[in-house]
Amino acid sequence: MSYRTELLTRWQEQNRLCIWCGRETWNHTTMSRDEARDRLDITKGTSNATRNLRRRKATAEHIVPKSCGGSLGLRNICCACAECNHTRGNIVDAMTPVPHVAAMLPANVRRVLDGNV
Ligand SMILES: [Zn+2]
Numbered sequence: 001m002s003y004r005t006e007l008l009t010r011w012q013e014q015n016r017l018c019i020w021c022g023r024e025t026w027n028h029t030t031m032s033r034d035e036a037r038d039r040l041d042i043t044k045g046t047s048n049a050t051r052n053l054r055r056r057k058a059t060a061e062h063i064v065p066k067s068c069g070g071s072l073g074l075r076n077i078c079c080a081c082a083e084c085n086h087t088r089g090n091i092v093d094a095m096t097p098v099p100h101v102a103a104m105l106p107a108n109v110r111r112v113l114d115g116n117v
Contacts, residue, residue: 003060004029006060006074006077007027007058007059007060007077007079008027008029008030009074010060010074010077010078010079010105010109011025011027011058011079013079013104013105013106014078014079014101014104014105015101015104016058016079017079017098017101017104018079018080018081018084018098018101019061019078019079019080019084019097019098019101019102019113020061020080020081020084020088020095020096020097020098021081021083021084021098022098022100022101023056023081024039024040024056025056025057025058025079025080025081026039026040026053026056026057026058027057027058028057033053036053036056037049037053040052040053040056042056054082055081055082055083056081056082056083057081057082058079058080058081058082059079059080059081059082059085060077060078060079061077061078061079061080061084061085061088062076062077063076063077063078063109063112063113064076064092064112065089065090065091065092067090068090068092074109075106075108075109075111075112076109076112077109078097078105078109078113097113
């Protein structure tokens with residue numbers, strides 16, 4: 001499965017919400033930047049619009065980072081906004097999943113999130 005397909009799968013399963021902050025994210029493979037700005041209520045042309053849109057972009061988050069031996073498989077991937085993904089970096093316990101978003105994920109992914117791999 002490709003990175004793009006994996007991310008899209010999780011993004012849809014998580015109802016577009018970031019696993020760490022619970023905010024809605026956007027996916028450039030399914031919507032234009034204008035659509036994303038509308039959905040996320042980001043006003044075009046303001047000084048922070050481009051940065052805010054970039055921060056809310058959906059990214060594939062490796063729950064156990066690759067640098068820590070995490071699998072490249074789909075069960076080790078959830079959807080996070082770019083801001084959270086970059087903030088978390090490679091620290092496994094840096095952030096706590098939002099419970100109602102985690103509940104949307106398949107059981108094998110929730111086990112990885114809970115540390116019971
Ligand atoms: Zn986030």
